[in-house]
Amino acid sequence: MKKLINDPQNVVAEALLGIEAAHPHLRVDHEHKIVYRGDGPRRGKVGIISGGGSGHEPLHGGFVGLGMLDAACAGEVFTSPVPDQMLAATKLVDGGAGVLHVVKNYTGDVMNFEMAAELAEAEGGAKVLSVITNDDVAVQDSTWTAGRRGVGVTVLLEKIAGAAAEQGRSLEQVADIARKVNADGRSMGVALTSCTVPAAGKPTFELGEDEMELGVGIHGEPGRRRLPLATAGEIAELLVEPILADLPFAGGDTVICFVNGLGGTPLIELYVMYHEVNRILNAHGVQVARSLVGPYITSLDMAGSSVTLLKVDDELLSLWDAPVNTPALRWGV
Amino acid sequence: MKKLINDPQNVVAEALLGIEAAHPHLRVDHEHKIVYRGDGPRRGKVGIISGGGSGHEPLHGGFVGLGMLDAACAGEVFTSPVPDQMLAATKLVDGGAGVLHVVKNYTGDVMNFEMAAELAEAEGGAKVLSVITNDDVAVQDSTWTAGRRGVGVTVLLEKIAGAAAEQGRSLEQVADIARKVNADGRSMGVALTSCTVPAAGKPTFELGEDEMELGVGIHGEPGRRRLPLATAGEIAELLVEPILADLPFAGGDTVICFVNGLGGTPLIELYVMYHEVNRILNAHGVQVARSLVGPYITSLDMAGSSVTLLKVDDELLSLWDAPVNTPALRWGV
Amino acid sequence: MNDTVSTAALDEWMRTFARLVAENKEALTDLDAAIGDGDHGENMDRGMRAAVQALDDTRPSTASALFNKVGMTLISTVGGASGPLFGTLFLRIGAALGDTSEVSLSQLATALHAGLDGIVARGKAEAGDKTIYDALAPAVQALETAATDGAHTADALRAALAAAENGRDATTPMLARKGRASYLGERSVGHQDPGATSIALLIAAATPAPA
Amino acid sequence: MNDTVSTAALDEWMRTFARLVAENKEALTDLDAAIGDGDHGENMDRGMRAAVQALDDTRPSTASALFNKVGMTLISTVGGASGPLFGTLFLRIGAALGDTSEVSLSQLATALHAGLDGIVARGKAEAGDKTIYDALAPAVQALETAATDGAHTADALRAALAAAENGRDATTPMLARKGRASYLGERSVGHQDPGATSIALLIAAATPAPA
Ligand SMILES: Nc1ncnc2c1ncn2[C@@H]1O[C@H](COP(=O)(O)OP(=O)(O)O)[C@@H](O)[C@H]1O
Ligand SMILES: Nc1ncnc2c1ncn2[C@@H]1O[C@H](COP(=O)(O)OP(=O)(O)O)[C@@H](O)[C@H]1O
Ligand SMILES: [Mg+2]
Numbered sequence A, B: 001m002k003k004l005i006n007d008p009q010n011v012v013a014e015a016l017l018g019i020e021a022a023h024p025h026l027r028v029d030h031e032h033k034i035v036y037r038g039d040g041p042r043r044g045k046v047g048i049i050s051g052g053g054s055g056h057e058p059l060h061g062g063f064v065g066l067g068m069l070d071a072a073c074a075g076e077v078f079t080s081p082v083p084d085q086m087l088a089a090t091k092l093v094d095g096g097a098g099v100l101h102v103v104k105n106y107t108g109d110v111m112n113f114e115m116a117a118e119l120a121e122a123e124g125g126a127k128v129l130s131v132i133t134n135d136d137v138a139v140q141d142s143t144w145t146a147g148r149r150g151v152g153v154t155v156l157l158e159k160i161a162g163a164a165a166e167q168g169r170s171l172e173q174v175a176d177i178a179r180k181v182n183a184d185g186r187s188m189g190v191a192l193t194s195c196t197v198p199a200a201g202k203p204t205f206e207l208g209e210d211e212m213e214l215g216v217g218i219h220g221e222p223g224r225r226r227l228p229l230a231t232a233g234e235i236a237e238l239l240v241e242p243i244l245a246d247l248p249f250a251g252g253d254t255v256i257c258f259v260n261g262l263g264g265t266p267l268i269e270l271y272v273m274y275h276e277v278n279r280i281l282n283a284h285g286v287q288v289a290r291s292l293v294g295p296y297i298t299s300l301d302m303a304g305s306s307v308t309l310l311k312v313d314d315e316l317l318s319l320w321d322a323p324v325n326t327p328a329l330r331w332g333v
Numbered sequence C, D: 001m002n003d004t005v006s007t008a009a010l011d012e013w014m015r016t017f018a019r020l021v022a023e024n025k026e027a028l029t030d031l032d033a034a035i036g037d038g039d040h041g042e043n044m045d046r047g048m049r050a051a052v053q054a055l056d057d058t059r060p061s062t063a064s065a066l067f068n069k070v071g072m073t074l075i076s077t078v079g080g081a082s083g084p085l086f087g088t089l090f091l092r093i094g095a096a097l098g099d100t101s102e103v104s105l106s107q108l109a110t111a112l113h114a115g116l117d118g119i120v121a122r123g124k125a126e127a128g129d130k131t132i133y134d135a136l137a138p139a140v141q142a143l144e145t146a147a148t149d150g151a152h153t154a155d156a157l158r159a160a161l162a163a164a165e166n167g168r169d170a171t172t173p174m175l176a177r178k179g180r181a182s183y184l185g186e187r188s189v190g191h192q193d194p195g196a197t198s199i200a201l202l203i204a205a206a207t208p209a210p211a
């Protein structure tokens, strides 16, 4: 295992020290491992928190700031945070207008956030609503599974819901917008290599020199199929076609197109992928209104990429374009 | 070799197609492999171009836009572009106030940019000045070598000179600011793994499972020493101390602190590194005024990091803070 | 355990469970690596070490205080799926037992049933989903039957352990329908469920060696 | 080559050089991998293939047009250090030869000297820096001596080739002071310079087989 770390047990705590030092407009509650806005909470603004296992940076801590998240809870690497963290974060960001919990659909995340919401209610504190992202078309969405995993759509949702909250919308309205984003977004990913969890010290799975894992999860969960390594063009087809078929997206639809890097893949390859994805969308008559290219929801050092498409209307687009000031996404300010 | 590409020979051309599709405010001259601003040239504004071998993305194409570069020339992977490209870019961005060439100090880059400048002069076109970055303290700076390599300072210089040009300063003034940035900035890097050039198909160098290359170059050039893999804290010392000693930086100095990822290292590790770097600077009484953490000047898929420190005064800081709107750096707009 | 169980014995149960988890940490993690994300041993061990520490620090004197402390500690330190599930299990057991310091077999059976209900409320698992349910439900059933039959506590626990271990073993051929393992679909078949394995350790920790 | 050299023979020289570069592409790259960045063979081959294509397309009829075309093509297609250096070499040779179509030995020697000067002006290399200079300078020297001595062109070229190959071999023990290899310091010692190796191929391409 080759990593720029000290003790594998301290990676999360030390990365939080780095985030705190590098971004003066953010604060860190080290006891609860929460990154939060230095200028919050704002009276009357809905607070938005998210969180999950660490190892997906910049998600979620890198999305804290004006126009996006108010706080992010960092769990151990690939392990959901505990309810105490979400409860503390909920209190930290409560400006009296309620708090939205953005939860990626994993059993642990869902249950821990649920308990936090119950505790908040029991304490008579902030009103909490939760929105669960489950956009990964690689997983069958049925009552026979834990349901689809929350992946790339989470990034887009946090931006768009954050903008809605910044506009002063009510908790219900912000939650509605968030649900709409989740309903209209789909993702799928591919791994060329495994990630290595620091505490484990060895790759999570083995992949041959000529193999790739199609439909991989962001914790190295197995995907749909293991296939021989293919070209960027072929891989783009394998990712985009199931996404397009699933919603379904149709000719004339307008989308935000997000080509994500999983942590170990450099930007030059993501642009090659973007070109191929864009080509396929053009062929289907799907219009790309906005694009995002880069490593925004990662899986430690995994080499690979995921594609997320979000169908947008004018309202979603204007929320996407609204000012945002976070370590990882910033514009308009 | 596991890469998201099609033909190894076409990586640069296809990545440029991706950049063009993803960033509507940029244009691409595919014949000359130039990324340039869609809103340029602006009359009376000094044009700034840079360029170099590809494989360092987002450098340089990702830094084209308002407040930074006017155009970037993409060479083959790790190979300097040819003079025709810089000549064409010079013409593209010439708004009548002259053009600055930002050149990283490698023999090939220096000579090819030099020829382009001579050709521009011979054609009686734009007045051209060149600034060479040579900030890598891992290389001995003497007449007995090709001199220090240009690395991380290039990113900071392009931002700061770009802001100066946007203010309407003269070519000489912009070149002076650029030279000042280069004079007051120093860098050093470490590789945990080699990069793999697509056309070569195999790692550029071999590094044992417990080794790291200290002082590595961004093309996988060998560094000062090969050492046993160390902790982030130890590595930070090995990078920062030679940098501090070299200028020398002193207690009371104010710096921009840039912790860069080399392409294969995920953000969580860069934040662990940032924490360690910041700790060392604090111990030396060096004040960090601004920070930049992320993969901004990469070496394909190399795992590793580099540290750049730039001594700043109020003027440099206000130029750093000025609005910028590029794919990779954006704020204030 | 004796025919009524003292708070001290319940405390000992939790400490023994912590020891068994620590001893089986790698095995639990290996089971989870095969069909999950390879952290179940780490998760349970982190939680139970913290729980024992909390018991040392607070020395609760009633059954409800004891299980409350264990449950809250697990919830606050584990995360993942097992934190809320095992945490809820112990919280519900504590609530069911109340401020007593001597627990009868039928009280214990009722309390564990309440814990099982809490797990179902939280995780929506059903029989055959390849989860902790599949080891815990048969164990509870065995305890209740024994209590109804007027069995000795020790015998009842031995029956419960046998049921839990059977239930655990029965997860191997199951196709997972809950938790991370469900992503694997057919490929989850043939692997023993890590959470069910922890449940068998929990019951084992309460069970006296065969007479 | 004969005692005066026709444009056709010069054209053949460039094509032979292109062929030798192609044949030695991997060897040149391997030399560069050891002390540089492993692209010298690729660079020279890309450039000379383009140069031959340009000659096919334009069929230049004078020495200056021929070398101009080769030089400009190298500059426009190679990049890196060798593009400007080899490009300048041929541009200067072309300029020195002018619009002639028959070139004498002393004209050739003078032109190559001009090319060498161009390389020095561009790259600032000195003898012993472990660069193309170390193969080219002795070759030019040998040509000039032969011309002064009134030698036959073929003999002069054989002498130049011997000098270039000696110069190339002499780069092995040198410590690099220019180009990427200079970053290696002491570790550059013991490796033959790739650029000097290409120069030896260039002279070999002009040299008739021994009589
Ligand atoms: N919905 C559920 N109901 C009951 N048990 C569950 C459920 N989901 C998962 N489990 C149990 O949790 C165990 C995994 O726990 P653990 O590895 O600690 O958490 P995570 O899956 O979050 O990494 C599984 O083996 C299974 O027994
Ligand atoms: N300043 C210089 N003067 C003369 N020759 C040089 C100089 N710098 C480098 N070279 C030559 O260039 C060769 C390397 O060429 P090449 O690999 O094509 O370019 P790059 O180093 O840019 O990858 C070296 O072997 C050396 O002979
Ligand atoms: Mg887990």
Ligand SMILES: [Mg+2]
Binding pocket: B078, B079, B080, B108, D037, D039, D080, D081
């Ligand atoms: Mg090169």
Ligand SMILES: [Mg+2]
Binding pocket: C032, C036, C037, C038, C039, C040, C080
């Ligand atoms: Mg697990």
Ligand SMILES: [Mg+2]
Binding pocket: D032, D036, D037, D038, D039, D040, D080
């Ligand atoms: Mg080279």
